[in-house]
Amino acid sequence: MFNIRVRLKEDPYSILVGAGIVGGLTAQLKKIVSGRDAVVITNHLVWRLHGRRLAEALRRGGFTVKVFQVEDSERAKSAEVAFGLVRKIAQYAADKKPVVLSFGGGVVGDLGGFVAALYKRGVPLVQIPTTLLAQIDSSIGGKVAVDLPEGKNLIGAFYQPRLVLADVDFLATLSDRQVANGLAEAVKYGVIADARLFAFIEKNYRRLLARDSAALTQLVKGCAAIKADVVSRDEKETRGLRTILNFGHTAGHAIETAAGYDRYHHGEAVALGMRVACAISCRLKLMKPFEAARVECLLSAVGLPQVVEGLPLTRILKAMQFDKKFQGKQNRFVMARAIGQVVVREAIPEAVLKASIRDYIS
Ligand SMILES: NC(=O)c1ccc[n+]([C@@H]2O[C@H](COP(=O)([O-])OP(=O)(O)OC[C@H]3O[C@@H](n4cnc5c(N)ncnc54)[C@H](O)[C@@H]3O)[C@@H](O)[C@H]2O)c1
Ligand SMILES: [Zn+2]
Incomplete structure (x- = not known):
């Protein structure tokens, strides 16, 4: 397993990259959160394909697991869905210290991150990206957002995760088009x-x-290191350094x-x-x-x-x-x-x- 540090002044965090590393998730979680209540935000497809592995890892490590599934579409990245999720978390976790886990591609990552930033002015967020794009790009850097009818990503914030766990084994089920x-x-x-x-x-x-896992691990590690370096030098996109990512x-x-x-x-x-x-x-x-x-x-x-x-x-x-x-x-x-x-x-x-x-x- 590789550990890439995102060296932010206030809240540095790790991006862990490897094959089959989700099994070790709770050992990592326990280093960064005090609560033992995991709220997973995911979509139907990702949960059906990979949910069991995540749920088992969490329960084995002593976490309770509450799962909220959204539809598999960019449409789920809406203010309505986000506020609905915030309310569901409020009803479920009133007396708990939840950690929000975004489990899916960039849509779920942006949505779950946005929800974690809003609920009680922010609860710990962990990104568990399951597409190649999310593992090398959208899960890193703290940009969270939902779309408006007026345009994409129009309501959002900078809200950094406490941890990004990129397990390349999840990529095995991606379509060829999604890998490309x-x-x-x-x-x-x-x-x-x-x-x-x-x-x-x-x-x-x-x-x-x-989907050779050794090659994917090398790739995700290399890309994540570049994004980590750029965002840690320009956390809020104020210094123009993030421009090169465009x-x-x-x-x-x-x-x-x-x-x-x-x-x-x-x-x-x-x-x-x-x-x-x-x-x-x-x-x-x-x-x-x-x-x-x-x-x-x-x-x-x-x-x-x-x-x-x-x-x-x-x-x-x-x-x-x-x-x-x-x-x-x-x-x-x-x-x-x-x-x-x-x-x-x-x-x-x-x-x-x-x-x-x-x-x-x-
Ligand atoms: N926050 C950022 O910095 C940032 C950067 C780039 C993109 N984004 C956002 O990311 C989103 C796009 O992300 P994406 O390309 O991951 O799209 P996505 O989240 O829609 O995922 C693509 C498809 O792959 C499916 N999927 C996810 N994991 C899978 C798996 N392991 N096996 C099989 N299928 C799987 C999803 O259900 C979906 O159908 C956009 O909303 C974009 O705005 C955000
Ligand atoms: Zn892009």
Whole structure:
């Protein structure tokens, strides 16, 4: 088992990564919480697939277990569902000191984290992510939120977990599409910060796609370490350091929004966004074409989309105007200089932007 520390000034915490480590959960929990009442927030699918292992581990360690299951959909990330859960916890745990465990993908992680932040102004939160995307990205960094009809993640907070436990055995039941979805963010970490991690994915993508647990452990460890490092230097996104995590996300979000959220998974849209970002970087002579080609090849090898189909350029550009990274009137992009090295650039000429998006529209 690997232990990655998120070195926050006030409340540092560990990200534990390994295969089969959920069995040791309560030994870890006892180090960080005083109560023995576990409230698990999960969804029907994750609970059906993996709930027994979690419940057994908790009970064996002397915890009582109360499970609240939500529907398996982004729709569960709503204020209504969150307030409903807060009330259920209040009814169940009035005389207890509950620890909230978010057990699932990023949806359940964001929702459970939001609920833990609200109930009694905050109770201990443990993230037990079960998708690759959640293990390497959404469970780390303390961003918790729910969606509003007006937009995604519009009510939220920074609320750090006490512990993240990433057991790669849970990933065995993910669909191929969900694995590829997570791998997009993993490729992103390689490009923004770690050429060796990138090379590891190049060399091992077949093993990763086959859910090889040793390869997945290495990958999750490498990615989590990068996110942990970035968020511990910029906990509340005030210093601009977290910006690099948005590589591929400016065009990616625009494609996601313009296509409608049910068409592309987030990682798929980010893969397209990374292709666009590399094309811009090459046009600006920041990145060498052969490095961009490596990124493109790897994204294709893991099965991520190569082009956007049936979406006019104007729709994508319009969606981009609303992107939070367009501060004031100037656009702002995270550009690659090489694999492992990025730089933030403002005021990318519109012609370069348009040509680089057009490269990926069919
Ligand atoms: N807080 C953050 O920093 C942050 C960062 C990135 C994304 N997010 C959020 O994360 C969400 C996306 O997360 P996601 O991609 O994990 O989606 P998700 O939570 O919807 O999970 C994807 C699918 O996989 C299923 N699933 C989960 N674990 C499984 C397992 N072990 N085996 C089989 N199926 C499993 C889920 O039920 C779901 O159907 C979005 O709401 C996004 O806004 C948050
Ligand atoms: Zn992302």
